[in-house]
Amino acid sequence: LFTIGEFSMITHLSVKTLRYYHDEGILKPDYVDADTGYRYYREASVDKAALISMLRSIDFSINEIKEILKSCTDDIDITVFFEQQQDKIRAKIDKYVRMESIIKEMLKTIRENNMKYKDNYTVEIKDIDDIIFAGNRFKGEYKNVGNSFKLAGRAAGRFIAGKAMSLYYDREYREKDADIEAGFPVSKTISSENINCRVLKGGKFVTLIHRGPYGNLSRSYEKIFGFINGNKLNAGSPSREVYLKGPGILFRGNQDKYLTEIQIPVE
Amino acid sequence: LFTIGEFSMITHLSVKTLRYYHDEGILKPDYVDADTGYRYYREASVDKAALISMLRSIDFSINEIKEILKSCTDDIDITVFFEQQQDKIRAKIDKYVRMESIIKEMLKTIRENNMKYKDNYTVEIKDIDDIIFAGNRFKGEYKNVGNSFKLAGRAAGRFIAGKAMSLYYDREYREKDADIEAGFPVSKTISSENINCRVLKGGKFVTLIHRGPYGNLSRSYEKIFGFINGNKLNAGSPSREVYLKGPGILFRGNQDKYLTEIQIPVE
DNA sequence: TTGCTCCTCACGTCACGTGAGGTGGC
DNA sequence: TTGCTCCTCACGTCACGTGAGGTGGC
Numbered sequence: 001l002f003t004i005g006e007f008s009m010i011t012h013l014s015v016k017t018l019r020y021y022h023d024e025g026i027l028k029p030d031y032v033d034a035d036t037g038y039r040y041y042r043e044a045s046v047d048k049a050a051l052i053s054m055l056r057s058i059d060f061s062i063n064e065i066k067e068i069l070k071s072c073t074d075d076i077d078i079t080v081f082f083e084q085q086q087d088k089i090r091a092k093i094d095k096y097v098r099m100e101s102i103i104k105e106m107l108k109t110i111r112e113n114n115m116k117y118k119d120n121y122t123v124e125i126k127d128i129d130d131i132i133f134a135g136n137r138f139k140g141e142y143k144n145v146g147n148s149f150k151l152a153g154r155a156a157g158r159f160i161a162g163k164a165m166s167l168y169y170d171r172e173y174r175e176k177d178a179d180i181e182a183g184f185p186v187s188k189t190i191s192s193e194n195i196n197c198r199v200l201k202g203g204k205f206v207t208l209i210h211r212g213p214y215g216n217l218s219r220s221y222e223k224i225f226g227f228i229n230g231n232k233l234n235a236g237s238p239s240r241e242v243y244l245k246g247p248g249i250l251f252r253g254n255q256d257k258y259l260t261e262i263q264i265p266v267e
Numbered sequence: 268l269f270t271i272g273e274f275s276m277i278t279h280l281s282v283k284t285l286r287y288y289h290d291e292g293i294l295k296p297d298y299v300d301a302d303t304g305y306r307y308y309r310e311a312s313v314d315k316a317a318l319i320s321m322l323r324s325i326d327f328s329i330n331e332i333k334e335i336l337k338s339c340t341d342d343i344d345i346t347v348f349f350e351q352q353q354d355k356i357r358a359k360i361d362k363y364v365r366m367e368s369i370i371k372e373m374l375k376t377i378r379e380n381n382m383k384y385k386d387n388y389t390v391e392i393k394d395i396d397d398i399i400f401a402g403n404r405f406k407g408e409y410k411n412v413g414n415s416f417k418l419a420g421r422a423a424g425r426f427i428a429g430k431a432m433s434l435y436y437d438r439e440y441r442e443k444d445a446d447i448e449a450g451f452p453v454s455k456t457i458s459s460e461n462i463n464c465r466v467l468k469g470g471k472f473v474t475l476i477h478r479g480p481y482g483n484l485s486r487s488y489e490k491i492f493g494f495i496n497g498n499k500l501n502a503g504s505p506s507r508e509v510y511l512k513g514p515g516i517l518f519r520g521n522q523d524k525y526l527t528e529i530q531i532p533v534e
Numbered sequence: 535t536t537g538c539t540c541c542t543c544a545c546g547t548c549a550c551g552t553g554a555g556g557t558g559g560c
Numbered sequence: 561t562t563g564c565t566c567c568t569c570a571c572g573t574c575a576c577g578t579g580a581g582g583t584g585g586c
Contacts, residue, residue, distance in 0.1 A: 005539060015540085020576060036584065037541050051517055058366045062575070074524065075377045075515030082377075086370050093363045096356050099325045103353050110342045110349075248342030250318055257341065272565065282566085287550060303558065304567050329549070 001031060001040040011049040024062050026069060027052055058085060109249065117244060117259055121209045123227040128205050128263065134159075134190055134197040135167065135183030141176055148182035155192035160184045164246070167238040173218070181238070205263045206233065209244065213255040217241075217262075224262055236265035268298060268307040278316040291329050293336060294319055325352060376516065384511060384526055388476045390494040395472050395530065401426075401457055401464040402434065402450025408443055415449035422459035427451045431513070434505040440485070448505070472530045473500065476511065480522040484508075484529075491529055503532035 008015045021027035022039065027049060029039035055065050064081070072078045134156045136148040149164055162185035169179040183195070190197050206228055210220035228235050244259040275282045288294035289306065294316060296306035322332050331348070339345045401423045403415040416431055429452035436446040450462070457464050473495055477487035495502050511526040 003539075014576085016577060017575080019541090024575090038584095039540085054517075056575090058370055059363075072518055074520040075517050076381045078517060079374055079377055082370050082374050086367060086374075089363050089367050089370070093360060093367065096326075096360045096363065100353060100356050100360065103325055103349050103356070107346060107349050107353075110346055114343045250321075250342050250345060251339055253341035270565075281550085283551060284549080286567090291549090305558095306566085323549095 001042060004029070004039045004041070007041040007045070007049075010046055011053065013049060013053065021052065021062075024066070026062065026065055059089065060085060106249075113248065114245065117209060121211055123206060123208045123224055125266075126205050126207050126263075128202040130202045131162070131185045131200050132187070132189055132197065133165075133183055133200040134186045134192075134195050135181040136194055137167075137169075137179070137181035137196060139177050139179050142178060142180065145180060145182045148180070151194055152183035155190060155195045156184045156186045159186040159188055159190060161187040163242050163244055165240055165242040167240055169238045171235070171237055173221075204266055205240075206235075206266050207261055207263045210260045210262060211256075212258060214258070214260070217260065220260075220262055224264060228264065228266065233266040236267070239264045268309060271296070271306045271308070274308040274312070274316070277313055278320065280316060280320065288319065288329075291333070293329065293332055326356065327352060373516075380515065381512065384476055388478055390473060390475045390491055392533075393472050393474050393530075395469040397469045398429070398452045398467050399454070399456055399464065400432075400450055400467040401453045401459075401462050402448040403461055404434075404446070404448035404463060406444050406446055409445060409447065412447060412449045415447070418461055419450035422457060422462045423451045423453050426453040426455055426457055428454040430509050430511055432507055432509040434507055436505045438502070438504055440488075470532060471534070472507075472532050473502075474528055474530045477527045477529060478523075479525060481525070481527070484527065487527075487529055491531060495531065495533065500533040503534065506531045 002010065004015050004018055007013075008018060011018075013021075018027065018039070022029060027045065030042040030045060031040040032038070033040070052065060055068065060068065060081075068078060068081055072081075134152055136151045138144070138148055145166060148166075153160070153164075164182070164184055166183075167181040169181070181196070186197065206224060208220055208224045208227075210217055225235070240261075240263040242261040242263065244261055245253075246258050246260070247253055269277065271282050271285055274280075275285060278285075280288075285294065285306070289296060294312065297309040297312060298307040299305070300307070319332060322335065327335065327348075335345060335348055339348075401419055403418045405411070405415055412433060415433075420427070420431075431449070431451055433450075434448040436448070448463070453464065473491060475487055475491045475494075477484055492502070507528075507530040509528040509530065511528055512520075513525050513527075514520055
């Protein structure tokens with residue numbers, strides 16, 4: 001006969017676990033001293049302990065093990081339990097595989113949205129290519145731009161091929177009744193109600209990356225128009241704002257880190 | 268403002284869950300009526316609820332979510348948490364994949380060990396092929412055969428290519444000092460201490476499948492020797508017992524279902 | 535006598551679900 | 561008045577692990 005400590009060493013089951021299995025009735029000691037309450041186990045019980053360990057290792061619950069011990073006398077009896085368990089485990093694998101791919105996708109989009117712009121944020125003259133653009137145009141206050149992005153985003157869906165941007169058709173700043181179009185570059189022409197999708201002509205633009213909250217954009221506009229006037233260029237229309245980095249998909253983020261590229265067409 | 272019931276509908280989180288998230292401090296209502304204790308939520312909280320749901324769906328604990336909400340302000344901040352979570356989830360996938368293959372292996376061996384013998388268990392004359400056999404030979408009582416099987420099994424390992432069997436070199440039944448060899452057919456010749464591995468010649472055998480406990484084998488021996496004598500055949504040596512189905516790898520099984528094939532060589 | 539092993543409670547875990555018992559507004 | 565929603569406890573879950581406090585044999 002082995003004491004519980006010895007039996008624990010042999011079976012690699014903790015003493016606590018053995019006592020628990022006793023309470024649950026799935027692995028009773030072969031003898032219990034009436035005076036001291038000490039538990040003693042026979043060598044023959046090692047096999048049963050190994051069986052229980054094995055069943056636990058393939059995720060059977062204690063109650064399931066009770067059932068198995070009650071209803072199985074022959075190896076072949078357990079196959080039906082094994083098959084059910086196999087289904088459960090496959091379901092878990094599927095579940096975790098799906099989680100993994102969700103995380104992977106999220107990491108990918110977050111990283112794509114956070115490509116670093118290490119420039120020094122100075123005024124530049126750039127040649128910008130033609131792009132296909134799907135936008136929703138409205139007249140109103142700038143703060144209502146959110147709805148237009150929502151409409152355009154829903155229409156463009158998986159064809160979105162670049163950062164959100166908006167076009168400003170007014171040549172001057174307007175608090176109300178501003179003429180704004182908000183949308184996304186897309187990989188192919190789409191057609192949808194309220195959405196105007198067409199090629200936006202590229203060409204020569206004066207650009208500046210603005211860092212910080214949108215409320216401070218006017219300072220960057222001052223700077224860029226100062227450059228245009230200083231260099232005797234003619235500003236065209238519409239001007240663009242490309243939201244290189246704004247609020248994230250999970251967190252609003254720090255507004256001081258927002259990056260917005262202002263693009264003003266010139267001849 | 269939404270009541271908890273309305274907010275529950277919108278967010279697909281149960282009322283109980285919302286109360287729990289309030290207790291845990293990860294999603295506080297935007298207003299709590301001091302008199303009634305009623306919770307009210309603003310629409311802006313829907314996003315936060317969605318974020319929490321998403322994090323729960325990829326198996327973050329409430330405490331981890333607390334940490335994330337505390338330390339993340341920008342999407343990029345969460346990537347380190349996601350990477351850690353990815354590792355954990357991959358570990359779980361590995362774990363369950365391993366479980367699945369254990370179950371699969373067990374099912375396979377159990378099924379192989381339980382191939383049905385639907386014969387009527389009558390005496391037959393068979394031609395048996397040559398096999399490679401690895402056995403441990405000893406003199407003693409039959410009940411000590413277990414140790415020989417253990418030695419042979421350990422030596423043969425993954426080369427075991429058939430059911431356990433034993434050879435009886437005595438031409439008569441002996442209680443003590445019986446000359447027995449116990450072992451396994453193997454797929455290639457192996458060499459190991461105490462193990463004799465060689466080709467066992469096949470040929471013509473009189474066979475009978477015995478059903479039931481080993482203690483009743485003598486009845487089947489009577490029957491098979493009756494046949495041999497009745498047909499004026501000459502019994503050779505050694506005779507064989509093939510343990511088609513004995514105790515299982517998990518359960519001892521019902522002895523009444525044990526199947527043992529007796530094979531006696533004849534000219 | 536000191537350690538070691540053994541014993542029996544009792545409590546904690548994790549993210550809620552399930553009642554029980556009660557209240558206030560429509 | 562009746563339903564419905566809302567509230568706050570309190571308890572259960574699952575397989576043990578972690579003490580606390582105590583005993584008997586070497």
